[in-house]
Amino acid sequence: MAGLSQDWEPVVIRKKAPTAAARKDEKAVNAARRAGAEIETVRKATAGSNRAASSSTTLNTRKLDEDTENLSHQKVPTELKKAIMQARQDKKLTQSQLAQLINEKPQIIQEYESGKAIPNQQIISKLERALGAKLRGKK
Numbered sequence: 001m002a003g004l005s006q007d008w009e010p011v012v013i014r015k016k017a018p019t020a021a022a023r024k025d026e027k028a029v030n031a032a033r034r035a036g037a038e039i040e041t042v043r044k045a046t047a048g049s050n051r052a053a054s055s056s057t058t059l060n061t062r063k064l065d066e067d068t069e070n071l072s073h074q075k076v077p078t079e080l081k082k083a084i085m086q087a088r089q090d091k092k093l094t095q096s097q098l099a100q101l102i103n104e105k106p107q108i109i110q111e112y113e114s115g116k117a118i119p120n121q122q123i124i125s126k127l128e129r130a131l132g133a134k135l136r137g138k139k
Helices: 020-024 026-035 051-066 078-090 095-101 106-114 121-131
Strands: none
Touching: 078 106, 078 121, 095 106, 095 121, 106 121
16 A cells, blocks of 8 residues: 555636637626727627528519409309209219219319309219210310
């Protein structure tokens, strides 16, 4: 045990030097001001404004404002609505019975007869087969 001895020298652990981001924070700048150190302030070109974000949107908004195109989807024409209703009533079918015949939901038949549906040629051809009537006009 004679060879072992304790080292009683004080160990000093130091913090790392402040990083660039830490030196820029408000507390550090205020401490430097109080100490009388020189502080350099540089204003960035777009600091404090949202110019970079809004400059590109003005072009898009102008295009949207100038665009007068009416965007709406195609609806079932009145002639087709009437033709479906007439053919269904001639066969004495309800909307749900017709829907069952063509393997579609009754809601689809309701939409076609009320004119709210977006025309689908497959469904129209199923209706033509089930009702035995030509629904599509000459195009």
